[in-house]
Amino acid sequence: METVVNWLNGIIWSNALIYLCLATGLFFTIATRFLQVRHIKDMLKLMFEGKGSEAGISSFQALSMALAGRIGVGNIAGVATAIAYGGPGAVFWMWLIAFLGAGSAFVEAALGQVYKTKQNGQYRGGPAYYIEKGLNMKWYAVLFAIVTVIATGMLLPGVQANSIAVSMESAFNINPAIIGAVLVLILGAIIFGGVKRIAMVAQVAVPFMAVGYIIIALIIVISNINELPAMISLIFSSAFGANASFGGILGAAISWGVKRGIYSNEAGQGTAPHAAAASEVSHPAKQGLVQSFSIYIDTLFVCSATAFMILITGMYNVTPEGAGAIVNNLGDVGPGPVYTTRAVETLLPGFGSAFVAIALFFFAFTTIMAYYYMAETNLAYINQKFRRVWMEYVLKAAILIVTFYGCIRTADLAWGLGDIGVGSMAWLNIIAILLLTKPALKILRDYERQKKEGKDPVFDPVKLGIKNADFWEKEYTPIDSPSQQHKNNSVHM
Template sequence: MYNLIENIYNLIWSDALVYFCLLTGIYFTIRFRLPQLTQLKEMLRLLFNGGSSAKGISSFQAFSLALSGRVGTGNIAGVATAIGMGGPGAVFWMWTIAFLGSASAIVEATLGQMYKEVNDGEYRGGPAFYILKGLKSKAYAWTFAAVTIVSTGFLLPSVQSNSISVAAQSAFHISPVITGIFLAALLAIIIIGGVKRISKVAEYVVPFMAGAYILMAIIIIGLNITEVPAVISLIFKSAFNLEATFGAVAGTAIAWGVKRGIYSNEAGQGTAPHAAAAAEVSHPIKQGLVQGFSVYVDTLFVCTATAFMILFTGQYNVENPAGGFIVEHIPGVEMGPAYTQYAISHHFPALGGAFVALALAFFAFTTIMAYYYIAETNISFITRGSGKTWLIWLLRLLILGSTYMGCVTTAKSAWTLGDIGVGLMAWLNLIAIILLHKKVVLLYNDYNKQKKTGADPEFDSSTLNLPDLEIWSKKSGVQ
């Protein structure tokens, strides 16, 4: 059975997907004239602009909800795994896919806003919605919705809870069974409250958890400030096969850097558009730019913080594809969050294990909350117009079961299944946003044109002759 799962994984995560992600990001970067830099000031301005409504959450709440999905196990265990499999050079490729992926995130989040609907009194949207309305393909839309429900409702939550369980057992000697029961019970209380409660929890928890983690990284960077040039040099040399020690994994570094980068920042994967669609904004581009910035926070801030802590302290091993290890600084230590625990313990022996365990608990738990919201949105898409209460409860039982099972299963099995889910969603969503991006170009130009006049941009779909966007048509009076 495991060989079958491995074969599926290798098929989905072939080099084709790695380069597809990179090339898509490059194309959007050029097509939208380097929005990652030219719109950076606007991204920051929009982040705290606007409020919520009865139908939608605020821009900052949508940012926090999306970021709760982006900032998770990938930022601690994922970075460590990338270094363990691809060497320090993998960090450079995580940076690269984050920078390029920011452009992809702008496109997919804008599309999420464009094609959102009002279901059960709340805004709902995501790739399934824009595939159905924009590409006129019900089969394609339903395929994405089904894959997403399985991935975010079953495959991905176990990765997050597994990392919490491993870290809790290492730091506090807590049984995986106890961790699983506690996480499932806490998650049940939150998800039964719906999107408003989920976004409210994320609004407060995400800034706190990311801030505390980055603060710890800044302290460790400060203690190793003289080593910064050497570590940056090691990352770049390893990425371009200029460091003899890591020559054997130079090619692997690209694959693992991109793979773990996508898993962490989720740009182009199709998860963030669900949160983006829930926001109350006057122009779809506004939420697109906010979500573009969230990729920076995830990878360029949080992932970099983890990488620097690990590389400064030398608390890592790098596997040799031919067998054994290229470097083995911490013999016998399993690849994953333990690298980060050892890195912090190097300077703070009494704090490292506990700090990483708590950080992982916050990071991974909020990610599971975001997964539930995404899965629920896709059930709402499939069942709109008909009763779906029993399906929602089935989803809740499924995600609670997955969360528990992740705590008591092996890390390798959890990560492999999680990667399959991420890869399937990425393939389906990237193709869709490439086919639909010209409509985003129209909105992007409209937004910039209004900005030049000094106005606060408002979108009216009737002026651009875009069908199937009734919610944005002032002419129809729906908005």
């Protein structure tokens, strides 16, 4: 079984997927005329604009939920792996894929908004919805939904929980079973509260964990400020093969930087559109731009924080696959969270393990929350005609069980199966958003036209010739329209 899983992973996560992600990001960057640069001001403004409603959440809550899924164990362990096998130059290629990925992130999030629906009083949307409505391919949408429920609801939560348990046991000597029980209690209290509670927890936990992590990184960088120019020079010279030590592994730097960058920021993989579709906005491009900026937060800020801590302190090894060590500063130590632990301990002896354990707790736990929401949304898509309430309770029970089980025992097989699921999501979603390029570009141009006219953009799919945007055609009413004002007045009477 494990041999078959590894073989499938080798196919799904081959260079073909890497090239597809790169090409897709480059295509959307050019097609949108570098929106990730032109609209940075709008991205920052829109993050804090708008409020939630009974059916939807605010833009900031949607951003936080998406970041909960993007910022995970990969931001610590993944960065260390990229440096260990690709050298310092891999960091530059992580930055580049984040820049290009922001274009893909805009498209998938905007499409999630366009084709969202209102089910049981809540906004629902994501790749399954825009595949069915935008491409008229029901079988394709159902396939995506099933793959996502299995991967995010049954496989990946357990291995994330295991990362928490292992780090907590190492740092604080806490029994994994106790960690598992605590995680189940906290997670249960959150997911049984619905999307609103998930969003409320995310909007507090995600900024706290990201800002706290970056502050520690800044302290370490400032304490080694004299090394900063040399570190920056090392990243860029290694990225282009100009550094004598790393000139021979340019291919590895590109490959590992792009791989880890894609795995971390998830641009185009179809994860973030679920949260994006739940937000209350007047135009899909607004949430698209917010989600574009989430790529920068994940990679340019959080991943860079890890990379800077490791590189500026020299706490890393570089041993390309199939070759001898180029850098061996840590001895016989494999790549992973230990690199960050050693980096922190250069300034704060004895604090490294505790810091990494706490960071991993927040990073991995919020990812489990995001996984549940993705799984629930796709289950809701599958279940929308039958409305079998018991299926949602089965999903909740399943994710709690695998979370506890993951704490006390994990297996490489679970990681492998989960990777197959996420990789399959990426293939299915990237093909879908490429086929939906035309409506995606119409959305951006309409937003830009209305902004140029001095308006607060409001979406009208009929005017744009976009079909099957049922929510926007039949249910959405602008907040300041006469009919909405009448509704508001009626509520207050």
